[in-house]
Amino acid sequence: MKFSKPATSIPDQIALLKKRSMIVEDEVAARHYMQFISYYRLRAYWLPFEVPAEEDGDHAFRAGTRFEDVLTLYIFDRELRLLVLDAIERVEIALRAQWAHYMAMTHGPHGYLDQSHYAHIDRHAKAVAELTKEFDRSRDTFAVHYREKYTSPELPPIWMAAEVMSFGLLSKFFGDLKRRAERQAIAKPFGVDEKVLTSFSHHMSHVRNICAHHGRLWNKRFTVKMTVPNYPAKLPVAMRGADERYLHNTLVMLDHLLSIIAPGSEWKQRVVDLIDGCPLADPHNMGFPEGWRERPAWRGTA
Template identity: 40%
Template sequence: MNYTKLALHYEDQLNLLVSRNLICNDRPRALEWLQRIGYYRLSAYFIPFRGGSTDNFRAGTDLDDVVDLYKFDGNLRLLMMQAMDRIEVAIRAVITYHVAHNLGVFGYADPANFASSFDHAAFLGLIRREERRSAETFVAHYRTKYTSETYLPFWMATELISFGALSKMYANLRAKLRKQIAQEFRQPAPVFLSWLHALTAIRNTCAHHGRLWNRELAVKPELPKTWKAQGIDNKRLYVIALIVQTLLSEVSPDSQWKERLKAHFNAYSSVDLAQMQFPANWQNEEPWL
């Protein structure tokens, strides 16, 4: 079957929505939303407003209802990015500290310090590429002063690579060192590693303005035994929020992130949080109290 849909002008996009029972009382404003958000991106938020298996909207659904859900999701992404910025900096610092002290300043350049399955050459190649394109002053200063050194000190290298590359490197460290690092965050190494992978995926979703509301996680984190006992699921955003708050309590005990998250959800009380698997009484349970 060939794809036959054509690109529609803004007016035609709006007419299509109206023909499907969506209320648009302020037509100029509705056209502005379509121009600034895009029909296809906005359509990801049509789901809870549709009736049955058709493309038609439930009676009484206004475009403003859809846009409010879009705004809710956008502000949720900002909250997640703010939290993960602090978490990522702390994790980088801890990994850098322990690797440098256990393996040495340039120990990361020795493949013997990693699992045999790790593509160590590709890892070093990545660092070289990031160094070449870096405009950081510390890189230029180091290369000017230490002209005989092949590699950057580890604490410089970790400032250049992505969080995803860092987590992949962590995954291939020797077990004892992985455990030592994970203990800084009071988690078993396998759980902590899975959290790094899950947070990297969510961070990428946020960076690309992807939908968080009702998204099924592409990378599902492992759960601590206590969470499993509580029946917590690892398929949707609630588990990510739990991970974020748990890590923030370690790296930033005075953080008010959970209060900002509550305030955000309370400001959009019409949004169905169950679609993200937030329990009905989540605000009255740990770690949210």
């Protein structure tokens, strides 16, 4: 089927929303937001308000749906995304530091390049090739200095490599370590099993990419899940009954890691305050289970 839909002007987009029963109280403001956010991006936030149209089989909106409601959800999701990115940044830096220090102290500055430490030689070769591209592109002072001063090895010591590789690539290096004992040693300071940390690293890389591209988090169904931990006890208790494809478990895990990395952080309270401040953003749409506030992982938040 050939795509044949014409482009639609912003005034016509607003007219279409009104035709479908959306209330637009301030058309000047609506035109402003449509211009600087776009119809297509906002569309994801009015989908929950849609109902089948009675006549033409298209979509209409529930009675009383306002453009301002859609904008409220959009702003909520933006603030949620910034909160999640704030936590991911600190967790990511901590994982980089722990991995690099363990590998350097155990196998030396360039031991991470030794294929004998990895379960899959082909995957390791691809990871090294990807790292080589990333390092060659880097204009960081330390990267330029290493390339100008040293001819061998071609790649830098692990503490430099950890700073230029993407987080997705870091999770591949860590997850493919052959010996479980080594993965467990890297995971131990974070208070979780290595399988959980490996799984969460892959999942967090996926969530990070969504955030980096300004994607929707609020009711996003993830394609990359994380493993539910068996310990500490508050984690499996918090995640019981939660939808594993949505954001709730990610938030619980980020808070657990932050409690170790940044003791005294008020991040969890900021998350709860954000949820409480937007009644339109039903926590159920983020995978939150019934009675989530009474569970130990969330207890203590106002």
